[in-house]
Amino acid sequence: MDEHAIALVHRHHRTPDGTTIAYSALGGRGPDVLLLHGLAGSGREMLESARALGGRRAIVVDQRGHGRSTRVPTDTSREAFVADVVGVLERESSGPSDLVGQSMGGHTAMLVAAARPDLVRRLVLLEVDEGSGSEADREAMAAYFRSWPVPFADETAARAALGDGALERAWVADLECRADGLHPRFDADVMAAVAAGVARPRWEEWGRVSAPTLVVYADGGMFTPATKDRFVAAGRDVTRVDLAGASHDAHLDATDAWLAVLRDFLDAP
Template sequence: MPSEDPTSQWSSITRDGTELAFVACGAGPVVVILHGLAGESGEFAPTMAALAQQYRVVALDQRGHGRSTRRPADVSRDSFVQDVVALIAHVSHDSPVHLVGQSMGAHTAMLVAAARPDLIDSLVLLESDAGSGTLDDAVGLGEFFASWPVHFTDDAEALAFLGDSPIAAAWVKSLERRNDGLWPRFDADIMESCIRHVMRPRWDEWVSVRARTLVVYADGGMFTEAHKQEFVSRRPGTLRADLANASHDAHLDQLEGWIRILTRFLNTA
């Protein structure tokens, strides 16, 4: 598995006053990757490295996340969708791309595919549904992110607080290095606002997706088997793959299995 980090050369575009940072590597058909809530493109550096020999891989820091504008005026689902449309126009000149997303990023990807079928060759959704959750869930996530010390002194302090897990390690790696310590690249209230919009089910959009689509689930992820089956069965023709011994962040804790499933699908798309 390639180990080099392709996320060293950042670029950006601006849409509706919001700066959108992205990183790209490789050459070939374009694959656009969208991270989940409170994530950033660096999480997908190993995925990008694995694909870069065959594809032009572009990973976006979605608004409110990473190196993109921290406090955007609009965090509606449509704002995220239009960001991706603008990115595709920039990197592929409106030619269709393969679109990959995880969690909230998968929800964004689904909505992009529904809104702009002309831009999507194929769609891969890792740990996704049409939208679900409660207000209490959103508040709980906001409270969790608000509980982070601002700032951490060093990596060791951050890991001690966040725990020993692949997603914790990814969060620590993504912290902004300043002279006075390590700072999160997002604000808790923005994260809560973002996820609230994801919770409304978008079944009409889901069943309207025309692109060849693969949904990937983890056995230790967020969704029950009944939930998974409902999502896949609502849209005939949807392909499903499952990862064993994996969490909601399967791109981190089951990287080899994730890459194997992803590349097999992309190479036959």
Template sequence: MRDAGHRVLALDQRGHGGSERRPGDVSRAAYVADVVAVVTELGLRRPALIGQSLGGHTALLTAAAHPGLPRALVLVEAGPGGSDPGLQAGIAAWFADRPVPFPSREAAVAYLGGGKRAVGEGWASGLEERGDGLWPRFDADVMVRSLDELARRAFWDEWAAITCPVLAVLGQGGHGGIIGAEEYAEMARLRPGLRGAGVPGTGHDTHLERPEVLHALVTAFLG
């Protein structure tokens, strides 16, 4: 993105990375408030909001609640979704199965990549080194709690409230992404100007599997 003349800022949201590890409030509204606070603090003027997965969902809700804030929105494997009562149990089980701490970066790359080294490298880069090995820079229970609202309801009203241009990038590989054909069709129906792009051979981690394709799509869209 920088090579196309864009200033790029990456936000560690609450419960992630270098931000507060165990925040009391992990509601969707709290995540949106964090985005607005950063934009305000840094004096950003109508930035493009780009996010993948939960980050994309936060960007979507920010654009809906504050239509004058973003000039554009890019969603990578993210959408309005639908209620999924089993979402949190599935995520919690995935976290519980991980052999943490990882004894080495190579072990982390091999496990987290599932046979795709680029994906493993991407996930491993977010780990922190402690005396006994490599650990995630978040607590699993906090991540599970942050999905409370996504498990309970869909966000179609918020999707319909967005006024800025939107690019939706979807995984289209053997493992598939999380945005199905029916969900995308409804997204397009509610927003006829929606620009969509599928990235063949990728799943939910499109940004790690084919970063060069995503870069080209986003650069062209913002241009």
């Protein structure tokens, strides 16, 4: 079976607070794998990882405030993000699933595994810690997003403004086409609010995660050696892998190495 030929089915989940969560399901065998992108990303950037999982059934979610989901949700708390994922899993999965997440998405996955261990078979965290980031960092990030000369006339203009790195290419590929040009699929103020929630340390929740967990770090990522060591040591059943020549967005710029460790872990007996 050619996993690249399997069509995506696009679906939506309506939450009790009125938020629409968009997600895509890729047919295949179980157990299911649910993949979560990072801050200011979307499910689109996780599709290559989903398709590389040897025919596994995959669910790729646009988390609230991102992608095709509600752009400006009323609730940006970590608890709301967790409830969204639980809602999708309960709707789509027939048994415990594997959760895979990068950065903010990994933080969400970690909290889901802590809150609902019955739904999680294995957990994969790419460039994640218990919660970090200063207010100054969040404001700088929001200011950067506000500085984008939106709308972009076309993708060429977007690349000229944003750059041509792996992350920037993912942003450009995900731009929304409107009558006046191309727009990002996220709001800068919402991103700052979400980042504030991710910054709150969640040691208690991390200590409750019982699922076998793979923690993947990049040598060019955002965490110090001490932060990485401390986080891994506080887990209960953790395997750690460090990727060379990779950034915080290793799924985009060290894709082959990332997919190799992801497949090895998820396919282990």
